[in-house]
Amino acid sequence: MKHPVTFIADHLLVCLALAFISGIALAPIFSPALHVIRLSGVALFCFLILLATLYFYRREDTVLCLLLPLLFGIGWYHAQLHLQPPAENNHVFNRIAIKSEAVIIGTLSSMATFDGTSSHITVASEFLRFEDSPDLQPVIGRVLIRLSGPWPEDLVPGDKLAVRATLKRPESSRTPGVFDYANYLAHKDIWITGFVRSAVHLHRVEESANLFHTLRYLPEKIRATIGKRIDSAVPAASRGVYRAILIGDRSGVDEVTLESFKGSGTMHILAISGLHMTVIGGLLYAILYWLLSRSEWLLLRYPVRKIALFLSLPILVFYGLLAGMNTPVLRAVVMSCVVIVAICTDRRKSPSTLLAFAALVILALDPLQLFTASFQLSFSAVTAILFLYPALQKLILPDMNQPTPSTGKKIVNWIAAGLLVSIVATLATAPIALGFFNRFATVGIAANLFVEPLICLWSLPAGFIAILLLIIQPEISDLLLVFGAIGLNGATHVAKFFSLLPWSTLWLPSPALWLLILYYVALFAITYLAVRKNKLLYAGLPVLVLCSLIMIFPPRALIQKRSVAMQVSFLDVGQGSSTLVQYPSGLNILIDGGGPANSSTSVGERTIAPLLWHKGIRKLDAIAITHPDADHYNGLEFILKHFSPAIIWVRDPIGHDTAFERLMLLAAREKIPVVVPEKGQRLGEDSDYLECTENLFTRENSSNTSASRQDANIGIVLKACSGKRCTLFPGDIGKSEERSLVSGDYGLAVDFLLSPHHGSKTSNSPELLTAVSPEVIVVSTGRAGGGHFPHNQLVEECAKRNIPLVTTSRWGTISITSEQATYQVFGFTRPDNNPLRPFQPVLLAEGGF
The missing domain is CATH 4.10.860 (DNA Excision Repair, Uvrb; Chain A)
Structure with missing residues (x-):
């Protein structure tokens, strides 16, 4: 076995890269105060001077060993600096603390994208004027603007604009496992978002542009021009996909096509990556080499192959700018440049060295890329393929001493090689994909064998050549785009075919x-x-x-976090309600599952399911729907399909709208029993159970069912208990139903109460609060419900009774952990309101019984 110093010397770049990456990975876990970070920078500088001194006295072995902790410290320090919010007082992030109407003046810095309903652009802000102020304040920072409708064609990147918009800091659902939108934007250096209701609130500010300004925004202007050409030449069915693979704009891909690529495991092809750069680089090399090799003089005097490869480098970089130079594109460009420079300078070392150098360059530019799905997936796939390079080389290129294989054998070898590459990449990326997306395409290996050649060897080369000919031969350019669209159409149909196969996609919990x-x-x-x-x-x-x-x-005992306490999680679903009850016995019951219907994905897919997977839950023991109001059930279709509940409780199986009827039909197709519970009926064990306190629908409207269905708020009242600790779920009952319950013998006294009807003034009567006498009241409501959800009357009543009132709009998902003698209530908040930091649990209330 080699001595450690010898091993480090032989693999220096790899070891340094691993140390640097380890330091970055530790940064979010250990985040001290800013003054400690600054002192750490001074300590690292002193450490560097010490290494220089040791090297001067020829202590090379010691220096080699100490380089690793130095790179570890530099990685940690570098990441900490990038994890800080903007410190400048004039940064737009520090000027917009609450939702505000304002006029922002700045430069349109990106091509406009359009998803069919809204346009999105980014503005490099320069001045800001609030609605109640006549003064323009100088500001800096990028703002993401959303316009309702298509973007005006006369406004192009580089134009200075005055925009009247509603500005705010981006918000995210504070629920474990859910996509953090504000964090995603902050990684892109976007800290404020704005909404523009109409194009009449957009005005160009006339200004003479200098040469630097023109060159700076030229790539985005060309990108917008290419996008318009694609829109005019390519059929509508393939337009969005062509924009995605050529200029990195995926906004035009419809949801059905997007899901086909996701379900078939070929989604990665729609993001410009190393695969695209390899194809385009190879095409550029072939064209340039063919042109240069026409000259015998060049062939005899210069290494034409290296010259052709080197000349392709600036074109690849410029193409990266045309593609938006976002994170995946930047990573692909950096890796391509590293490989090309290594080949041209005869410094082709082991693949691991090139990969380590590329990782160092990328993370030096932006250390936070380490935590993104695209970085982890691409590097894990490339690393796995490169380690199997010798085996692939033997398969594709036969030994020189062996007879040359036939054409048929070559085709078989190439297919086998492609299959092996797909298998290796899948093995390397599947666990990471599960961790980020909770889905695995079982057909991905086979689908990629068909989709990748159609797109990468047909549509992508045709589209790239069309870009080169756009100005000099626009007619031929359009023909090439149409020709390439045929391949895209075929790839889309193949992806759809594979995605519709039985068991094509597995939805699984996040691996431990x-x-x-x-x-x-x-x-x-x-x-x-x-x-x-x-x-x-x-x-x-x-x-x-x-x-x-x-x-x-996954066995439930291994992946699910078991506890001796009952945990009740009131999910941050916006203006709606969904609660997960986890019992010490392992029983998992979801009570309601709805939210606002203002997104392309349901609250079940974007919030409820990610939380369940985060907690290691793959199957629910039961779902209870308190009443058939949309904000209590509109996210359950996804849950029924992917979490196979053993039973569903409803107030009645008919409801009052067609959406609820569709949900019941889905339950029938999935063979899930639908039960209308009666008073006192229970689910679970003796000590851990969910009880129907009363079915107000059957009690109050048994004689006139058709009329009762018009009142969506009447439903079943539920009580979840573990031992002596109970939580009451009244649904959206009104004050008259509350008084009816109080007057009956229902044993309403519990420890925790989910406020009826999201805390509105039509519910939450003093009589109910007296009868229940809860330790804590939780209100499930959206952020736009101030003053009404919860209503000020409830806030004042709780203050008078000294009952803690916590809301999901303020604290995100609220978890109550209760044992027989104590309880704790947790919410979520960000340290220093910094979107680059993950949400952290915060204790809201605690007590004993």
Whole structure:
């Protein structure tokens, strides 16, 4: 075995990259105060001087060993600096603290995108004027603007605009496992969003542009021109996909097509990545080499191949600018540049060295890329493929001493190589994809064999050549785009075919960290031993297979976090209601599942399901719908399809609208029993149960069912109990129903109460609060319900009774953990309101019984 110093010297760049990455990975976990970070920078500088001194006195071995902690510290420090919010007082983030009407003046810095209903652009802000102020304030920072409707064609990147908009800091659902939109924008250096109701609120500010300004926004102008050409030449069915693979604009891809690519495991092709750059780079190299090789003089005097490769470099960089130079494009450009420079300078070392250098360059530019799905997926896939490079080379290029294979054999070899690459990439990326997206396409390996050639060897080359000919031969350019659209149409149909196959997609909980570590250790060990033809690799195969099986068929005892306490989670679903009840016995029941219907995805897909997967829940024991009002059930269609509840409780199976009828039909197709519970009926065990306190629908309207269905708020009142600790769920009952319950013998006294009807003044009567006498009241409401949800009357009544009132609009998902003697109430907040930091749990209330 090599001495550690020798090993570090032989693999210096790889070791330094791993140390740098480790430091970045630690940054979000250990985040001290800003003055401590600054002192750390001084300490690192002193450490660097120490290394320089040791090197001067020829202590190379010591320097090599100390380089690793230095790079670790630099990575941590570098990430900490990038995790800080804008510090400038004139940054637009520090000027917009609450939702405000304002006029913002700045430069249109990006091509406008249109998703069919709204347009999106970014503005590099320069001045800001609030509605109640006549003065323009100088500001800096980028603002994401959304316009209702298409963007005016006469406004192009580089124009200075005056925009009247409603500005605010972006918001995210404060629910574990849910996509953090504000964090996503902050990683793109966008800290404020704005909404413009009409194009009449957009005005161009006439200004003479200098040469630097013109060149700076030229790529975005050309990008917009290419987008318009695609829109005019390509059929509507393929237009959005062509814009995605050529200029990096995926906004025009409709939801059905997008889901087809996701479901078939070919979604990565719609993002410009290393695969696209490889195809375009190879095409550029072939064109340039063919042109240069026409000259015999050049062939005899200069390395034409290297010259052709080097000349393709600036074109690739410019194409990256045309594609928007977003994070995946930047990473692909950097990796392409590293490989080309290494080849042209005869510094082609091991693939791991090139990969490490590319990672160092990318993370030096933006260390927070390490935490993105695209970075982890692309580097894990490339790393896996490069480690199997010798095996792939033997498969594709036969030994020179062997007879040259026939054409048929070559085709078989190439297909086998493509299949092997797809398998290797899938093995490397599947656990990461599960961690980020909770889905795995079982047909991905086969689908990529058909979709990738159609797009990468047909549509992409045709589209790129069309871009080159756009100015000099626009007619031929249009013909090439139409020709390429035929390949796109075929790829879309193939993706749709594979996505519709039974079991084409598995929706699974996020793998536990220990399982991910064990999986990748086994995969690395198998790869390492296979290269060295060591028979010990067969010992790692069972471990890899076992880890894969646990991810696909996760045992509840391994993935679900069990506790001796009952946990009730009131989800942050906006203006709606959904509550997950987890019992110590392992019983999982979802009470309601609805929210506002103002998104392309339901609240079930974007909020409820991610929380369930985050908690390791793959199957629900029951779903209870208190009443058939849309904001209590409109997210349950996705939940029924992917979490297979054993039973559904409803007040009645008919409801009052067609959407609820469709939900009941879906339950019938999925063979899920639908039960109308009666008073006192229970789900669960003796000590852990959900009880129907009363079905007000059947009690109050049994004689006139048709009329009762007009009142959506009448439903079932539920009580979730573990031992002596109980939570009451009244649904949206009004004050008259509350008084009816209080006058009956229902045993309403519980520890926790979900406020009826989201805390409105039509509910929450003093009589009910007296009868229930809760320790804590929770209100499930949206952020736009101030003054009404909860109503000020309820706020004042709780203050008078000294009852803690917590709302999902203020604290996000609220979790109550109750044991027999104590309870704790947690919400979520960001440290220093910094969207670059993840939400952290915060204790809102605690007490004893």
